[in-house]
Each structure stands twice: as structure tokens, then as C-alpha cells.
Amino acid sequence: MKPMLITPLALSILLGACADLGTNVDPILDGEPNAQFQSDLAACRTLARNQSQLDRETMASAAIGAGIGGVLGEVDDDGDALGGALAGALAGAVAGGAEASERREAIVLNCLRGRGHAVVG
Template sequence: MKSKLIAHLGLIALLGACADMGTDVNPILDGPPNAQFQSDLTACRSLARRQSQLDRETMAATAIGAGIGGVLGGVADEGDALGGAVVGALAGAAAGVSEASDTRETVVLNCLRGRGHAVVN
């Protein structure tokens, strides 16, 4: 029971710490920003924040990580399958959140491009 609580708290802390990841990108422009740029950047960041980090891919990575960690933990000398599952779940969640962060960054950059800004990166 204690390991499950630790796993849930770890996942919540991980997602909370990463709440704005990907939305704080500072795009590089090909040329000077126009008068509308800051307003558009704020709107595009807001749009990206609405993209959930706890999506299907993150949940799948968490489940796969828990499964692999549980198997590896059970095979180890100590036989701690639950501990392995917790560590694997956290590693999988971290990978999923990282991917979601990349998606959010792409949303910001593509949104700015769609609004007519010459975004290089």
C-alpha cells in the first residue's frame, strides 16, 4: 500500500513540476518581431497549455514501464516486483511527459507560423 501511495505521489509531483514544459519556448524569428508578436505568442502558449500531458501515450508509457520494472524487479535477487514496478512506472511517466512537452513546443511554433510569423525554431 505504501509503495502505491509513493508511486501516485511521485507521478503527481512529476506532472506538476512539468505543467508548463514545452510552452515556455522562446522562438527564433527570421527578422524582427512585428507589433502583434507578443500577443500571438501569449495566445499560442495558452493553446499549447491546453494540450494534456496525461494523454494516452503517457499512460501507455507508464503502464509499460511498470510492467517491465515489475518483471525486472521480480527477477532480481531481492525479488521486489512492486518496487521495480514503481520505478518503472515513474520512468515511463517521465518519458511520456517529455514527449508531451515536445508536442507542446511544436504547437507553439506552428501556431506562430500559422499567424504569419517567420519562426525558424
């Protein structure tokens, strides 16, 4: 397979595997959950899942990673710019996906707080 086809395929698989990351957080409550808690948790997780993993920040991280990787690949005696750019794009996308996952977790926790649950973490 050509490197130009491997990168988008690998990125798609990676982001697909991360689809639920950040949404399956088990919140820590200060006290016992009330009767509405499970319903609210499900609704907040759905809200977080609707936030795209492939957002502007993730794409920007991939682009920056590609630029840095390309430069480093060109400078390296044994490397090449295309290989470096591909590796950098994947690394940047992974970093951006991790940030998106953290945002999703924060959405779940803040959503529960907004619904009146005593979430501490």
C-alpha cells in the same frame, strides 16, 4: 508511507511541476517581430498549455514501464516485482511527459507559423 501511495503522489507532483514545460519556448525568428507577435505568442502558449500532459501516450509509457520494471524486479535476486513496477511506472511517466513537452513546444512554434510569423526554431 506505503509504496502504493508514494507512486501516485510522486507522479502527481512530477506532472504538476511539468505543467508549463514546452510552452515557454522562446522562438527564433527570421527577422524582426511585428507588433502582433507578443499577442500571438501569448495565445499560442495558452493553446499549448491546454494540451494535457497526462495523455494516452504518457499513460501508456507509464504502463509499459511498470510492466518492464515488474518483470525486471521479479527476475532480480534482490528485487521485488512491486518495487520494480513502481520504479518503471515513474520512469515511463517521465519519458511520456518529456514527449508531451516536445509536442507542446511544436504546437507553439507551428501556431506562430500559422499566424504568419517567420519562425525558424
